[in-house]
Amino acid sequence: MVTGLKLPQQLRERAEDIAAGKIEPAPARDSATVVVLRDHERHGLQAFLLRRVASMAFAPGAYVFPGGxxxxRDGETALAWSGPSPAEWGTAFKADETLARELVCAALRETFEETLVLLAGPTESTVVDDTRGEDWEADRQALLDxxxxxxxxxxRRGLVLRTDLLRPWAHWITPSIEPKRYDTRFFVAGMPAGQRARDVSTEADRVLWVRPAEAVERAVRGxxxxxxxxxxxxxxxxGYETVADVLAAPREIVxxxxxxKIIDGDAYLVLPEGAEEYYPKG
Structure with missing residues (x-):
């Protein structure tokens, strides 16, 4: 029995061509994603997920976190910044200072674009309490285009970027066999008080808050x-009970x-530790 995902024929052929040196893997684009979390009175810790529309070129129909x-321009230096410096973020994610700045800004920008959740405030210790309204939507559209x-x-809004509300969580790179690839850093953050995550992304056809354990169970059941x-x-x-527990968890980013990998004549996507146990063997 093999632990991993059996690949369709077209990806098997691509894997063989890459292994033979016939084609080069696509470059992986730097990207960021944010797991927005909240504490629910009845359900406990919940994460915000979006389901990508079926027409998307990458991962159609997949449940994902906000990001992109x-x-x-995410590397612009002239902005008010509160929290760990780009150099500190670079240390966490093993990236240079410029890329680290871009990743943090991309994480917060994409989260706002896809959910209207904004980790920024008028001061270094506050967060905007409501992003609903036509003026916020106009800004979101301007960011999108x-x-x-x-x-x-x-x-323009006199806001300070609250990077202290983020924590580094993980680093994943899309397999070399995929035509579109991303080099993605994962962040976690708590939902700001007063704000609401909304269904505004044209790339998603469903959004929801869900307990992480329930989401895993549904995925494992297919x-x-x-x-x-x-x-x-x-x-x-x-494995965590509250948002505070998640934010306080020590993390070494690997x-x-x-x-x-071709195994016994079949092609499989061999998963790294931490993911393989959640997929069927075959």
Whole structure:
């Protein structure tokens, strides 16, 4: 028995071509994702998930966390910043200072674009309490069409980026056999008081709050489709009781990159430790 995901024929052929040197793997784009968490009075710790629409080129129909690729302007330095410095984030994620700044800004920008959750406030110790309204939506649309940079958005509103509300959690790289690849750093954050995560992303057809353990169970039963990084992250979070517990958890960030392997004539995606136990053997 083999632990991993059996690959369809087209990915097997791509794996063989890469192994033979016939084609080069696609470059992995730097990206960031944020696991937004809350404490629910009845259900306990919950995570916010989006289901990607079926027409998406990458991971259609998958349940994911908010996130996306780095925008070159995410590296703008002229913005108010509270919390760990880019250099400290770089140490956590083994990235240079410029990339670390881009990753943090991309994480917070993408979260706002996809959920209207904004980890920023008028001072270094406050967070905006409501992002509903036509003016916020206009800014979100301007960020989406790239007519407004995230730094300019914050500056115009007089907001301080609250990077102290984030914690580094994981680092996953899309397998080399995939035509579209991402080099993704995972962050965790608590839902700010007064704000509401909303269904605003055109890339999702469903959003929900769910206990991590329930999400894992549904994925294992085949009810929800999840990529290995999402499933592994949720399985880890299932071991915590509260948002405070998650934010206080010590983390050593290890790079995980599933790899294609031919075993007994069949091609499998061999998963790294922390994910393989949640997929069927076969």
């Amino acid at each position: 690729s780095v925008d070159p 790239r007519s407004l940079s995230f730094g300019r958005f914050l500056d 009810e929800w489709f999840m990529m290995p990084p999402t499933l592994a992250t949720l399985s880890e979070l299932a 790079v995980h990159e599933p790899r294609a």
